[in-house]
Amino acid sequence: MAKRILIADDLSFIRLVQREALSSGGYQIVGEASTGREAVEKYLALKPDLLVLDITMPEMNGLAAMNRILQADPGARIIICSAIGQQSLIVEAIKAGARDFIVKPFKPERLLRAIGKALEK
């Protein structure tokens, strides 16, 4: 069965790129969120296998959203998607439990590889 992925990014263009990449990799996109709050709600409701999470989002940023999710589900697999220049935020995210990170703009293969590795563990 295809793995179920939730994507969260405030830019619909980025979500589009992610959707394309994930479908071509055989993943099922179970939902999309455009704010941090929405990401938390949808994660808890949909229980996806993995969440691709943007760091800078309105209404609760990615880090805060990630913390909420990990509190409710310590085993949550989360990959951070961020812009370049957010190194320290990424390190924060890794400390908090992010499984990997990708940097925008990214190549579809890179996203798929990171997801693949994260789902193995």
Place this chain on the structure above:
Amino acid sequence: MMPEVEEHKLLHAFLEESEELLEKLSQALLELEKEPENLQLVHEIFRLTHSLKSESALIGFNNLSELAHRLEDVFERIRSGALTLRQELLDVILSAADLIHEMVSRITRGEGDEDVDFRSLLGELARLAGIPRAEERAASPGEAREAASRAAPAADYFRLSPLERARVRDAQDRGESFYELAFRPEGEALMKYPRAYLVLNNLEQTANVVKTVPDLDEPAEDESFTQVRILFSSELGKTELARCFDVDQVSGIELRRLPEGFWQRSAGPAAPPAEGVPPAEALGEAEATRGRVERSSVRVDTRKLDELWQLVGELVHCRARYSLLAGGLASEERLELERLTDSLERITSQMQQAVMQTRMVPISVLFNKFPRLVRDLSRKLGKNVELELLGRETEIDRSLVEALSDPLTHLIRNSLDHGLETVEERLALGKPATGRVTISAQQRGGKIVVEVSDDGKGLDFERIRRRAQAAPEATDEELTGYIFLPGFSTREDVTELSGRGVGLDVVATRIKEKLKGEVLVSSSPGAGLLTTIILPLTLTILHSLIVRVRQSFYAIPMQDIEETLQVEPASLRRPLPEAPERLPYGGADVAAVRLESLLDSSRPAETASELHGVVLQQRGRNVCLLVDEVEEEQDVVVKPIAELLNPKHLFSGVSVLGDGRIAFLLDTARVVELTE
């Protein structure tokens, strides 16, 4: 072709960097002289010369690069055990380091490195180190060097801090094995750090990390993370561990199990170092005892700091005006404004602190030059001298480092040349053969005190008396005053080092006029000389109490105030006609002095019906200063005061208060001194 601006920037960066490398190099070389067997130092010097070589070659200073290169070769040989370090060789190495200094200062002056003759020294170096001359070698050393620089980080890597050593011991107690993981983060340069961190984080889930190189917890700003090494312990085997760092965008992964018993060997200090890998414990200790003050840092032009400082001063001034404004408003507006000024106050004080700290550097920056100076001088003079440096952590203003360098150098030269006796003389006098020079620094009541002392012969008061043709009844103290006169010297001969006593007067003038400080000399004949330099803190924002006498305002540092009280003139007693008045205080009494009469002794003290007293405390002594009015507490930005306005040296500065009034900052130590 590089644009000119870029090139300029590059040169600037090179000079800053090389200055730092050179300082470390001098220090390490001196330490090596004391501990020629210290392999860690050899490694360090090798790395320093290697960096100097590469950097100077990069920017095209070929002579400098070649010289550094040859030094690198020498240390490469010492490191590999092919060469033993002897004094003769070390002397030439030190001279080579001096030449590098010389080249760098020429480059700084825009003269380039071409005109320094270093060929003969290279020949000497090659001869003593047994290195074939340039034309004979061609192929061999390149490869060796490559291998060496690959091995270099490993040495660094095994220097463990006390905390890291504790981790090693804990892991040993748990019976875990030790591993070394090396890898290269891939991807965007900026993202290598988080990439490396991800590996570390994954590893930490199942293993106990002892150390990472580079430091991933507090990475240096300019760290590039091209190669990361992690030393860790775990009970798991290699295959299980490998899964932990199976992360995307990581390459060159090498996992190595460290040999059995490796860490046990490190426990015994007497154990010989394992080949190429020094024992962790021993090295950790060596590093700890060397007690270096090294920190990662950015260099900032002092002018920028000055500017920032001025601006913070303006801000403090503004804040004080806001507070005053708030006082005059209706209550609801006042509350609002007070809340705002409160946070403004918090922020400005934090800013003051922060800016002040950026201006301060540990005095070790200056002190670090002296071991070399003392070493060279004592050899030249054939005297045995031990140098002791105390209070290296004392923070002083950046601008003082430069200004103090010459005067201190002079005092040290004087001590070695004129003060300390030769070994024979000392033994004949029953003194230890080795003379001692101590330089100390400390902060004392808002001032910086630097002392240079020696256990030499001290001042020869008879000689000074003859030379100065002073009256027979002149006291030692008066005679001491003569040595500060221009051109005064009791030495008949002129020595190469200190010349004809041109010195103390220059030192004193410089410190008084340039730094607004004082120089005190005290000497006990036969037992040595102590020179004390007292400097005001140059930049200060002082929390002060503002007081008024007649129409003028004065600021007193709060840290020097014990309490304020109301004083009835009737309670003042004068025990003797010439003695200061005394005031009953805390079960005893305390000297009381009117600020007005201190300022102008000719003025008759006005008999007000009530006075205000400010009890000052200075080094355990109290004096009550009488003023007309005690106003309020304020943070004042202290600026230097013109000599003309300060004939009695009662003030240590001047300040503009929040409402634009001028206040003189009282030098409490001086007030106490004048009163007694």
